[in-house]
Amino acid sequence: MNSGTTAGTNLDTVRRHNLSTVLGMVHREGPLARSALTHSTGLNRSTIGALVAELVDLGLVREREPETSNRVGRPSPVIAADGRVVALAVNPEVDAVTVGVVGLDAHVHRRVRYPTGHVPTAREAAAIASAVIDGLRPELTAASRVVGIGVAVPGLVREEDGVVRLAPHLEWAEEPFAAELAEATGYPVVAANDASLGANAERLFGAGQGAADLVYVNGGASGIGAGVIVGGRPLTGISGYAGELGHTLVNSAGVRCHCGAIGCLETEVSQRALLRVLGLASADPDELSRALGTAVAAGDPAVLAEVDRQLGFLATALRNATNVFDPERIVLGGFLGALHELAPERLPELVASQALAASAETLTITRAALGSDILMIGAAELAFAPLLASPSAP
Template structure:
């Protein structure tokens, strides 16, 4: 059965059909672009004329662009390439204890510009708002001249209430009941959405990175402020009843461990820490970009402080991963931030060897991979929250031009 036949099931109207088909085409251009009209025709099951009309309307709404087709030796006119519009953008923000990152991210997941503001101290919610608004003000001439900005997305290392973006608790930042989304919306005049940073990461890696096409994915992000987690199934983020699912940084891994900000003892993020790795190889926060090379070098010397710290942290990480594997049976676990560095140092087999008594079925199903989006992952995920309504219903964007006749 074709995509058109599926769309025209009883109870649907022509407007609903059109929106569904626009959504199909836009999502493909967003995720897979540049993609030819011919490929869109095959992927959607729609006929060529219908796809041409949909692309024309999406262009008129400023959501896609077309470029010259790639050269081909095939007979006939080659199909134009369709890509998500690079001038339709979101502002993406990631606050951390050491820095605040602000980026301009295009529809299609490209980080066009990135500004990193290094904190002299951990910012309060008010200081954070001031930092972001100042950076955005500096971007205004560029934004106004070159882009259509749909809003701002915040990837926050903490508990974020789903319905209003209020930060209930970001322990390492020291934020409690912080309405930063509402304040930023008022100050900047933009719609603002917020979510947990690792939940943003799993969305980004599922759409553009190491988890594309994977049915059940868990993402663990290791940052300056700790470890967060996100879960996706079938490309859909699993958030839990209140939006707080995936807090694997607070998995118990050491019953005699250190006290955690959450009030418990021996959480994963108290035992597996970036600052401990930096100290073990003689670096500090300012040298964080040198950490992967330093750990790789230390790993060659089994008795070095760096190698011992890697082994210690990987053992604790394995305990948490065993619980994840047994509880969720994921197809893939994606490790980001300094956890990706640990994976690259010891290898997938080195991680898997610490799963211990993980149940055999789930253990054999799972693979461990490093995040592929690197330092862009959280900004891309934050932007996806902004783009989500338009990707769901492209008709939310007004027609800027009359659609061309196909």
């Protein structure tokens, strides 16, 4: 009897693992032919058929006939993640709270940016996010399932419970934001550092695809953060605080940072300084990118000087990242991506001239591919993680 119980348990464990593998593949790679799943997993056709049927019954994938093909033989059905299964994403910043609805197919259905006009407290941000989600509930009724909320926070977030230990620009410290948002909305909430989530999103769906070792650096209204992928795995540190490149030293004669140190990267490279030379009070990443492009094309001397100054300090930080992590790729998001695009050859030249030659020789620096959706997709991945790990769990 004990032997039979063990065998049954092992078979169930294998089945659950295989369900997770198949769902993860169609989630990350998009619609796949059933034959491709058979080839990639090494499982036989009948096993893949049974796994797909179970995922269809669970409402997690859809199966459809393929497009017309000239190939000989019966075409293989196509399996796709069901976009009606959604996660909510929340990103609090110094000037707005953004809420998104993201499907299991990695499609951003909605993104609502709610300007605050001031730096919101944690309680205010939770209330704003809850109100926006309430406004989205008529749309959410069309979803077959809402798995929960992922939060991208511009600061240090304790991995185990979502407490924001420190978000300097938001002026938050020891804030149980995830718990407050869960209480306000009734959904399970998981929170993590925004740049770490952005790194994962770009690795899975954007400019970081195929790179096992990359550094993602994001610049926004709330400063500069970074996420590091090493050997295909996020580098989190013992408590989830790793990757704070925004607080690395780039100017020993600089000014004091929110964190208390002198000359941090984000004191020298900032969205606020760019907005000031452009004569803008505020702008989302896309608006800022367009404004910078227009000003540089027009030869505005103040803008050109500020862009060159910021690229110089950014190169110092990226040199350090290159020497320490030896990445294959550095991906720049937010206004940092816009800076890089203004002169795509300038930053690689600056980094290569300063970094160890062996580390820099194979390095690629590129702009993030997911644009304004990046933190929505990254935060949603956080909420989808339990489902992807155990699709058949209740």
